[in-house]
Amino acid sequence: MDSARDELFSGTVSVDKVIEFYLETNPWDVQPTTITSYRTRLRHFQQFCEEQDIQDLSEIQPSHTDEYHNFLRNKSQLTSRKSIKSCLASLRKFFRYCERREVFEQGFHKYVILPSITKTENGGDTWLPREEAKEIVEYLGKYEPFSKEHLIWALLAETGVRQSTLHAFDLEDYNSEERYIDVVNREETGTRLKNGDAGQREISISSEAAEALDGYIQAKRNDITDEYGRDPLLTTSNGRLQKSTIRQYVYAWSRPCAIGKECPVGEDPETCPAAQTNNAAYDCPESVSPHPVRRGYITHLRANGVPTADVISDRCDASPDVIEQWYDMCKKSERREARRSYVEGL
Known part of the structure; x- marks a missing residue:
């Protein structure tokens, strides 16, 4: 040989x-x-x-x-x-x-x-496939269990909520026993939902996401109130976790090298400027903001035949028309097969 x-x-x-x-x-x-x-x-x-x-x-x-x-x-x-x-x-x-x-x-x-590839050149239709989001959640669950980063990724990948919704969650919104989170519009105390009261809803979560939430609350959450006297779900030593920090965590952990994967564009993580700090993560052409995670989650639901009007629209707080236009990255053939699997055998 x-x-x-x-x-x-x-x-x-x-x-x-x-x-x-x-x-x-x-x-x-x-x-x-x-x-x-x-x-x-x-x-x-x-x-x-x-x-x-x-x-x-x-x-x-x-x-x-x-x-x-x-x-x-x-x-x-x-x-x-x-x-x-x-x-x-x-x-x-x-x-x-x-x-x-x-x-x-x-x-x-x-x-x-x-x-060089800019974020603009990556296009407005950027999305993170559900499988890749799950890989990140699994990695954080193994190496950074119950951390803020783990919880943020678990909830974004599991629910497809907006960054602003995640930021707005209070501790009292989470029902551990029945495994759901109550999404509440509290405009008068600093956390308005994008669609106001119309965006209020209850979101069910899996046992894995509930486990991440319970672990975070018990072991990692700072027991602190914000300036309005509310108890935020995601906290720092100073109060409610800022939306900019949520965004930074998403950029940081969506870099392939952050979870031990090879760089798709051939950079060496030891020398790549975007790999050195979380603040530099935005410069990685493979990193994404929270919105592509949401888009990937909705695409996953649509690809698996989940009804848009009855389920996805309510769960993700977006109209069917908006979902059709901006959130579904599936090919026409994939949508067709998803509809087929949903109706066959009825």
């Missing part, structure tokens, strides 16, 4: 064979889903090499990296700078592997320049 490996990296270093070997051996020990993403992205590089009649990896020159960037810009299926950056990041990581195998000189991967 070792001689076969040595043969692969001696003489003519085949682009296709080395990429396939790289993906099969998984030198970075990443998840199978990540390997699938690498395969899709590196296929563009293989197409580029084919067009340029490059069969030997060692023929790649620094100028080819700029030409490849331009090649990606002209690909019709890559419609955003973020998609292009992901392809370049995967190539950069592959080149780092090739440096280890002495195909390229050390540092060659740095010729692959990653474009």
Whole structure:
């Protein structure tokens, strides 16, 4: 086996064979889903090499990296700078592997320049898939149990409430025995709901979310009142937790590297500026604010056939029309299948 490996990296270093070997051996020990993403992205590089009649990896020159960037810009299926950056990041990581195998000189991967992506370029339709939100909750439950961060993520991922609603919760709003939270409009004492009294409702929660709430209240919550004499659910030593702090916690823990996942855009967490402090988390192109968590939760409900008018609208305090226009990231085919599963067998 070792001689076969040595043969692969001696003489003519085949682009296709080395990429396939790289993906099969998984030198970075990443998840199978990540390997699938690498395969899709590196296929563009293989197409580029084919067009340029490059069969030997060692023929790649620094100028080819700029030409490849331009090649990606002209690909019709890559419609955003973020998609292009992901392809370049995967190539950069592959080149780092090739440096280890002495195909390229050390540092060659740095010729692959990653474009900067702003939050605006990420678009107004950003959303965090429910599965990713659950991963974050599970990580915090294991490594930061009953912390404010754990509770904030558990409630956002579980209920899809707005940041302002989470900020408004009082201790008395939580019913541990029956597992629900009463959403109350208290405009006169500083916490108006977005839709005022019309936004008042009771939200049921799972036993896991209730466990996070109970643990936080018993072990971590500061026993303190706010300036109105109310007992906030989420507190600091000075009073009610600020909305800006809730937002910061969401940005911080939605960075993939924060929960031990590989950076999708190829940055090293040891040196990436956005990975050094929570205050810098906004600069990570993968981090999100609370609203995409809400959008991902509603999309999850819709994708699973939960009735919009009777359930989602009331639970999430948004009209069916608003949900249809702004919150549902499902494809038409996914909506169709969700409706099918809901009505079949009735």
